[in-house]
Amino acid sequence: MxxxxxxxxxxxxxxxxxxxxxxxxxTSGSGGGGGGGLFTTxxxxxxxxxxxxxxxxxxxxxNSFVGYNAMRIGWVKNHLTDPNQALPGIAASWEIAPDNSxxxxxxxxxxxxxxxxxxxxxxxxxSIGIAYTQGSTAFSITPGxxxxxxxxxxxxxxxxxxxxxxxxxxxxxxxxxxDTNVLPAHVWGSVLPTDFWDKLKTARGDGADAEKAREEIxxxxxxxxxxxxxxxxxxxxxxxxxxNPSEALLVKNKNFYNAANVAPAQVKFLNYTGNEQIWNYxxxxxxxxAGFTATPSDVMNRIKQAxxxxxxxxYSPVAVGMAFNQxxxxxxxxxxxxxxxxxxxxxxVTKVASPxxxxxxxxxxxxxxxxxxxxxxxxxxxxxxxxxDVAKAEAEFEQAGLTKKDGKWTLADGSAWKVSMHxxxxxxxxxxxxxxxxxxxxxxxxxxxxxxxxxxxxxxxELAAGKYDVGFWLMALGPAPYDIFQRLYGAxxxxxxxxxxxxxxxxxxxxNWMGGPEEIEVDGQKINPGELTAKLNTVxxxxxxxxxxxxxxxANQDLPVIQxxxxxxxxxxxNNRFTGWPHDEEILRGGGSVxxxxxxxxxxxxKAKQ
Numbered sequence: 001m002x003x004x005x006x007x008x009x010x011x012x013x014x015x016x017x018x019x020x021x022x023x024x025x026x027t028s029g030s031g032g033g034g035g036g037g038l039f040t041t042x043x044x045x046x047x048x049x050x051x052x053x054x055x056x057x058x059x060x061x062x063n064s065f066v067g068y069n070a071m072r073i074g075w076v077k078n079h080l081t082d083p084n085q086a087l088p089g090i091a092a093s094w095e096i097a098p099d100n101s102x103x104x105x106x107x108x109x110x111x112x113x114x115x116x117x118x119x120x121x122x123x124x125x126x127s128i129g130i131a132y133t134q135g136s137t138a139f140s141i142t143p144g145x146x147x148x149x150x151x152x153x154x155x156x157x158x159x160x161x162x163x164x165x166x167x168x169x170x171x172x173x174x175x176x177x178x179d180t181n182v183l184p185a186h187v188w189g190s191v192l193p194t195d196f197w198d199k200l201k202t203a204r205g206d207g208a209d210a211e212k213a214r215e216e217i218x219x220x221x222x223x224x225x226x227x228x229x230x231x232x233x234x235x236x237x238x239x240x241x242x243x244n245p246s247e248a249l250l251v252k253n254k255n256f257y258n259a260a261n262v263a264p265a266q267v268k269f270l271n272y273t274g275n276e277q278i279w280n281y282x283x284x285x286x287x288x289x290a291g292f293t294a295t296p297s298d299v300m301n302r303i304k305q306a307x308x309x310x311x312x313x314x315y316s317p318v319a320v321g322m323a324f325n326q327x328x329x330x331x332x333x334x335x336x337x338x339x340x341x342x343x344x345x346x347x348x349v350t351k352v353a354s355p356x357x358x359x360x361x362x363x364x365x366x367x368x369x370x371x372x373x374x375x376x377x378x379x380x381x382x383x384x385x386x387x388x389d390v391a392k393a394e395a396e397f398e399q400a401g402l403t404k405k406d407g408k409w410t411l412a413d414g415s416a417w418k419v420s421m422h423x424x425x426x427x428x429x430x431x432x433x434x435x436x437x438x439x440x441x442x443x444x445x446x447x448x449x450x451x452x453x454x455x456x457x458x459x460x461x462e463l464a465a466g467k468y469d470v471g472f473w474l475m476a477l478g479p480a481p482y483d484i485f486q487r488l489y490g491a492x493x494x495x496x497x498x499x500x501x502x503x504x505x506x507x508x509x510x511x512n513w514m515g516g517p518e519e520i521e522v523d524g525q526k527i528n529p530g531e532l533t534a535k536l537n538t539v540x541x542x543x544x545x546x547x548x549x550x551x552x553x554x555a556n557q558d559l560p561v562i563q564x565x566x567x568x569x570x571x572x573x574x575n576n577r578f579t580g581w582p583h584d585e586e587i588l589r590g591g592g593s594v595x596x597x598x599x600x601x602x603x604x605x606x607k608a609k610q
Contacts, residue, residue, distance in 0.1 A: 037608065039264035039578065041597055042272055042281070044291035049248055049271045054228035055240050057181045058134060063243050067598020068250055068267055069234040073105060073124065074178035075599045078317045080374040081541060083480040084174040087599065090119060090182045090235060096174045102163040103174045109158065112255040113184050114232070114239040121154040126185040128152050128162070129192050132200060133221040138162070138176025141203045141214050146170040146500050146537045149177070168500050170537050171544075172480045184233045191227050192220070237262045237602040246271050261604030263578060275428055282572055285309060289581075289597040290572040292316070292357060294429040300356050308576035311356070312583060316569035317478030319361060319368050320430070321561030322421070322437070327507035327515035328469050330400060330411055337559040338386070339396035340419070343444050344437055345388040350565040353433035358565035366488050366555040367548070368476045368566045375481070379549040383556040390444060408445050419448040422468040424459040430472045433564060464492070466513040473561055481544040482537040485551050488529070488560050494518070495530025502534045520554045529554050571596065580607040 043065055050061035057064040064070040074086035074094070084096060091105040111119035128149070131139040140148045147170025151163045164173045193199070196217075203213035232240035237259065238250035248269040252262060270286070272278050278293045285306045295303070303309055322344075324331040331337060341364065350360040362369050363385045365376075372380050394404070401412035411417045419441055423430040431450065438448040453459040463471050475487040489495055494505050494512035507515030519526045532547050539547070555561075573581045582605055600606050 055232035083172040110257040308574040314569040316567040319476035319566045323473035323561040333400040335396045335400035339393045341386040342393035352436045361563040364563040365552040424456040485533040489533040
C-alpha cells in the first residue's frame with residue numbers, strides 16, 4: 001500500500017497484484033463522444049482495481065471515481081481558515097444562514113443523469129437519507145451529535161433547505177452537507193424503506209423505540225455498501241463503461257450539465273499496487289494527471305525529464321508527527337520528549353524522506369505552518385522552535401534523570417534504553433524518515449530501531465492498542481479548528497467527544513494510546529486540552545483563535561508528538577495531450593482526489609491540446 005492511503009483515509013475518503021496493460025500513451029481522437037480523446041490517470045485513494053465491484057461510492061472497492069462518475073453536492077476546498085468554502089457540484093449555488101443554522105441549495109438547472117432523467121431535489125434528499133446510514137458528518141443519528149442536520153426540506157424540484165440542530169451546532173455543518181454523494185433515486189430508491197424519514201425522526205428521540213430505530217438505520221448501512229446498481233447511472237462528466245484488473249474505462253456522459261466544456265471523450269484509470277508502479281507510469285509519460293505520491297529526489301528528477309511532464313504544488317492541510325506512548329517509560333517524562341526534539345534535525349529528515357512532498361515543520365504547534373500563520377500569527381513566534389541542539393538535548397535528558405555511560409544514554413535506573421519506532425510496510429517516506437532519525441539518535445548516543453508493520457490497517461489497530469512506544473501519526477488535519485487539534489487531544493489521547501459531551505479515559509482504555517496528562521499548565525494556567533478542543537467544534541472563527549493559541553502552546557511545551565514535516569500537495573500533469581491545469585492555490589487545496597483532475601475537467605478548466 002502506498003503512503004498516501006493514510007492521508008486519504010483521514011480526510012474522509014476510502015491490494016492485490018495484477019498485471020498492468022492498457023497503459024499506452026494517449027492518442028487524441030480515440031473513442032467516441034467528442035472532445036479531446038483519451039485522458040489517463042490513477043485513483044490515488046485506492047491501489048488495485050476490483051473488476052467485480054459495483055459502481056457504488058460507499059463500497060470500499062467500488063468503481064466509483066470521485067469527480068468523474070461520482071458527484072457530490074459541492075466540492076469542498078481546504079481553505080486555510082474557512083471549512084465551508086467549496087466549488088459548485090450538483091448544487092450550482094447555496095446560501096448559508098448567518099448563524100450557520102441552515103444551508104439552502106439551488107441545483108444545477110440543467111443537471112441530468114446519464115440515462116437522461118433530470119437530477120431533482122428528491123434525488124438529493126434520498127442521497128442524504130443514504131448518508132445517514134453511513135453516519136456521515138452532517139447526517140448523524142447519534143443524539144446530540146454536533147453539526148447534525150435537523151430537517152431536510154424539498155422547497156421545489158431544484159431547491160432544498162437543510163437545517164442544523166442548533167442545540168449542538170458546528171461551524172463546519174455546511175461542509176458536511178456539501179460533501180455528500182448524490183445518487184439517482186430511480187436506481188437507489190429501493191435501498192431505503194418507505195418509512196425511512198419517520199424512522200429517522202423516531203431515532204432522534206429517547207427510549208427503547210428510538211434505540212431500535214437507530215439500530216435499524218445503522219443496519220441499513222451494510223445494505224447500502226453492498227448495493228450493486230445494474231449499470232452505472234452518473235450525474236458526473238463520465239459514466240463507467242467497463243473495468244478489468246488492469247484498467248477502468250469511463251466514457252463521456254453526454255447528459256452532463258456542462259458536457260460542452262468537458263474536454264476528454266474517455267477516461268482510463270490504470271491499476272497500480274504501489275508507488276513504484278506509479279513512478280514508472282510517470283517516467284514513461286503515460287499519465288495525464290496523478291495525485292500526490294511519495295517520491296524520492298532521483299525518481300522525481302526522472303519524472304520531470306519525461307516530455308510534457310510538469311509538477312504542480314498546492315496546499316495540503318496535513319502534517320506528520322513522531323508520536324509518543326506516554327504510558328511507557330521514559331516517554332512519560334516531558335524532558336525526554338523535549339530532548340528527542342532537540343536531537344532530531346527536521347530539515348535533514350524531510351530532505352531524506354519527503355523532499356518534494358513536504359516542508360520541515362518550523363516547530364511543533366499541532367497546526368500546519370501555513371494555517372498557523374493564518375490562525376495564530378502572534379503566537380507562532382512565541383513557540384520554542386526546537387532547532388537541533390545536542391547541548392540542549394543532553395540538558396533535558398539529565399533533567400529527566402537519564403545518564404550517559406560509555407557514550408550511550410540509559411534510563412534513570414541504569415537499564416538500557418532503545419527508541420523503538422514503528423511504521424507500516426510500503427510507506428516509503430515514513431520508513432525513510434525513521435531510518436534517518438535512527439541514525440541521528442544513534443550518533444547522539446541514543447539506541448534506536450525501526451520496526452515495520454505488515455500494513456496500514458494493522459498498524460492503526462496495534463497503535464490504538466498501545467503496542468508501540470513510538471509511531472508516526474498524521475495530524476493538523478484542517479481546515480476546521482476542531483479537526484486540526486482532535487488528532488492530538490481527541491480519542492487517541494483519551495478524550496471522547498459525543499454530542500459535545502467530553503469524557504476522558506485512562507491510558508490504555510477506549511483507544512487512549514498516547515496517555516498524556518488530563519491537564520497541562522500553559523502560561524501559568526491549568527487547561528484541559530481535550531475540553532478546549534471540543535469547544536472548537538461549536539465556536540466561530542474569532543472565538544476559535546485564542547483557544548487554538550492555547551492548544552498550540554500546550555502542544556509545543558508538552559510535545560505529545562514531534563511535528564516533523566508539513567505536507568505539500570504535489571501533483572503530476574502532462575502537457576502533451578491536455579492543457580489548462582490550474583496553478584491557483586485555491587483550486588489546488590483539495591485532499592485526495594477531490595479537487596483534482598475530475599473536478600477540474602467538469603469545471604471546464606482542462607482543454608484538449610490542439
